[in-house]
Amino acid sequence: MTATFGLMGHGSVRTGATSGGTPTSAAYTDFNKAQGSITRSGSALAQAFGMRVVGVRRNRGDASPPGVELRAPEELMRVAAEADVLALTCPLTPETEGLVSAEVIAAMRPDAFLINVARGRVVDEPALVEALRAGRITCAGLDCFVEEPLDPASPLWAMPNVIVTPHSAGETQHYERNVVRLLLRNLDAFERGASLVNAVV
Structure with a gap:
C-alpha cells in the first residue's frame, strides 16, 4: 500500500469506504523543484489519519517531511498499483502532461481513489471515465479537467463515484x-x- 494527501478524507465520506475499510495508504505526485505547500499539507493530513505516505518526485535529494517515502517518477506505475489514494499535486509541464496514462489508471487497485488538484491534462481523462464507469477504480475527486469549465455534457457530472469541483480546491x-x-x-x-x-x- 501507499500514501497521500488532503481530499482523500472528503472522498471517503462521499463513497463510504473502500472494500478494505478506511484507506491506509496514499501516494502523491509532486514533480515540483521542491515540495510544495499542498503536498506538505496533504502529507501531514494523510499521516494524521495513520496512512503511509509515498511521494513521487523528480528531486528526491531534497528534504522531505518526516515519514514520507520518496520514489522516482519511473516508479509511478508501481506506486499507483500499491496506493489506496493517488493524489496529483504536480504542475502541468511537458514532463507531466499525460503522466497518469491509461496504463497507470489500469494499474490502480479497484478500491483506489484518484484525486486531481493539479491540472486536467496530467490525466488521460477518457481512460479515467472508462475506469470509473467499469468500477476498475472506486472513485475520483476532480478539481481540474482537460477543458475548463467542464462541459455540461461530460459524463463526469452524473457519475455517483465522482466529486467535481470548479478548480477551486485551494x-x-x-x-x-x-x-x-x-x-x-x-x-x-x-x-x-x-x-x-x-x-x-
Whole structure:
C-alpha cells in the first residue's frame, strides 16, 4: 500500500469506504523543484489519519517531511498499483502532461481513489471515465479537467463515484492574502538572489 494527501478524507465520506475499510495508504505526485505547500499539507493530513505516505518526485535529494517515502517518477506505475489514494499535486509541464496514462489508471487497485488538484491534462481523462464507469477504480475527486469549465455534457457530472469541483480546491478565506504574501516574499528573494518559495522549475 501507499500514501497521500488532503481530499482523500472528503472522498471517503462521499463513497463510504473502500472494500478494505478506511484507506491506509496514499501516494502523491509532486514533480515540483521542491515540495510544495499542498503536498506538505496533504502529507501531514494523510499521516494524521495513520496512512503511509509515498511521494513521487523528480528531486528526491531534497528534504522531505518526516515519514514520507520518496520514489522516482519511473516508479509511478508501481506506486499507483500499491496506493489506496493517488493524489496529483504536480504542475502541468511537458514532463507531466499525460503522466497518469491509461496504463497507470489500469494499474490502480479497484478500491483506489484518484484525486486531481493539479491540472486536467496530467490525466488521460477518457481512460479515467472508462475506469470509473467499469468500477476498475472506486472513485475520483476532480478539481481540474482537460477543458475548463467542464462541459455540461461530460459524463463526469452524473457519475455517483465522482466529486467535481470548479478548480477551486485551494480557495479559502485567506487565499488572496496568502498569494500576495507569497508574491512579496518571492520578489524579495529574487532581488537578493535567494531561493524562491514553491519554485516549479
